[in-house]
Amino acid sequence: MNIKRSKLKTNYISIMNIISQKSLLEHNTFNINVKANKYVNIKTETDLIKLLNQKQFKKIKKTIIGGGSNILLTKDIKGLVIHNQIQGIKILKSNIKSVIIEVGAGVIWDNLVSWSTKLQLYGIENLSLIPGSVGASPIQNIGAYGVELKDVFKELRAINLKTNKLRVFKKSECEFGYRNSIFKNELKEKYVISKIIIQLSKKQIVNTTYYGLENKLKKFTKKELTSELIRSKIIEIRNAKLPDPKIIGNAGSFFKNPTINKELLTNLQHDHPEIPFFENKIGIKVPAGWLIEKLKWRGHQEKNCGVSKKHALVIVNYGKATGKEILKLSNKIKKNVYKEFKINLEEEVSIL
Numbered sequence: 001m002n003i004k005r006s007k008l009k010t011n012y013i014s015i016m017n018i019i020s021q022k023s024l025l026e027h028n029t030f031n032i033n034v035k036a037n038k039y040v041n042i043k044t045e046t047d048l049i050k051l052l053n054q055k056q057f058k059k060i061k062k063t064i065i066g067g068g069s070n071i072l073l074t075k076d077i078k079g080l081v082i083h084n085q086i087q088g089i090k091i092l093k094s095n096i097k098s099v100i101i102e103v104g105a106g107v108i109w110d111n112l113v114s115w116s117t118k119l120q121l122y123g124i125e126n127l128s129l130i131p132g133s134v135g136a137s138p139i140q141n142i143g144a145y146g147v148e149l150k151d152v153f154k155e156l157r158a159i160n161l162k163t164n165k166l167r168v169f170k171k172s173e174c175e176f177g178y179r180n181s182i183f184k185n186e187l188k189e190k191y192v193i194s195k196i197i198i199q200l201s202k203k204q205i206v207n208t209t210y211y212g213l214e215n216k217l218k219k220f221t222k223k224e225l226t227s228e229l230i231r232s233k234i235i236e237i238r239n240a241k242l243p244d245p246k247i248i249g250n251a252g253s254f255f256k257n258p259t260i261n262k263e264l265l266t267n268l269q270h271d272h273p274e275i276p277f278f279e280n281k282i283g284i285k286v287p288a289g290w291l292i293e294k295l296k297w298r299g300h301q302e303k304n305c306g307v308s309k310k311h312a313l314v315i316v317n318y319g320k321a322t323g324k325e326i327l328k329l330s331n332k333i334k335k336n337v338y339k340e341f342k343i344n345l346e347e348e349v350s351i352l
């Protein structure tokens with residue numbers, strides 16, 4: 001009996017294929033070459049729970065990665081890196097108005113968007129071409145062109161990394177905000193998300209609050225505005241604006257757009273009457289890209305890294321930069337923005 005058990009355990013570890021000293025170069029869009037002490041690729045929720053229950057992994061630090069498009073790796077990662085590749089798109093409910101679907105955390109986000117627009121579903125087409133995995137989408141409540149994940153989100157399934165117990169989080173429990181959720185704050189690094197559940201509309205809902213998109217869609221009739229057409233226009237806009245990580249290493253917007261108060265805005269308007277701003281419930285949002293552009297960082301290069309020529313909010317790796325070099329450059333930008341505008345920029349990217 002004992003022999004059988006230990007055989008099973010050994011087999012199990014080999015099925016899991018745990019790799020030691022694994023380079024993470026191909027697992028982050030900044031193209032940083034650091035190593036994971038131990039690395040494992042997980043394909044099902046059951047495997048994930050079994051892995052976490054293994055004695056040898058109980059006490060070691062676990063780091064979760066998806067597509068690596070929102071992380072800056074500044075050093076080798078100790079402990080175990082879990083690459084979440086849980087697949088599957090499953091329709092849970094469908095009626096004339098909408099469909100509720102459950103999606104595995106390892107599904108590539110843009111494959112989900114493409115799947116939904118091919119079925120003429122509405123809700124996530126404005127989030128086309130955002131790199132990365134479905135499992136990471138709630139972490140910062142991904143958003144673009146007037147839409148955020150929270151607009152379609154219902155609940156998620158996640159495993160507690162300490163107790164290894166599965167928990168369902170309803171939308172209200174995720175505390176979604178602008179590029180924010182409970183998983184970036186109180187529950188940071190405490191859960192691994194295994195599945196998300198979202199609701200998409202079968203009825204046409206078009207969000208053109210982003211003026212660039214409205215411009216592109218003006219010439220089409222209402223009937224022509226399918227989610228697939230909107231997706232194609234979003235892809236055009238994004239390709240023109242953002243550097244492609246397959247060509248040049250980057251993690252999209254490095255900083256969040258800061259929120260400031262009325263008094264600071266009035267002071268800034270004194271020297272910069274043209275400063276763009278948007279009022280929301282929390283305060284006044286100023287585009288971080290505008291602040292950085294104003295200080296002439298766009299196109300700036302420092303040895304192996306720099307600020308994209310296309311977009312001031314995107315820091316790029318010209319090939320051989322280390323995470324520490326990129327972090328140093330980002331801190332210089334932060335300091336400069338604070339000195340000139342008295343605004344503290346906050347990183348959108350997770351620094352690991």
Ligand SMILES: Cc1cc2nc3c(=O)[nH]c(=O)nc-3n(C[C@H](O)[C@H](O)[C@H](O)COP(=O)(O)OP(=O)(O)OC[C@H]3O[C@@H](n4cnc5c(N)ncnc54)[C@H](O)[C@@H]3O)c2cc1C
Nearest residue numbers: 066067068069070131132133135136142143193251252350
């Ligand atoms: C060119 C480019 C454009 C981008 N544009 C946008 C945009 O328009 N809007 C936007 O919101 N973002 C954008 N991003 C950022 C990024 O694509 C998103 O944040 C995406 O959700 C990250 O997914 P990922 O799988 O790559 O996450 P990773 O980079 O692998 O991880 C990001 C964080 O989430 C955690 N994490 C990942 N998976 C899980 C999981 N299953 N459970 C628990 N924690 C997990 C990681 O530990 C890490 O802290 C862009 C990035 C790039 C490179």
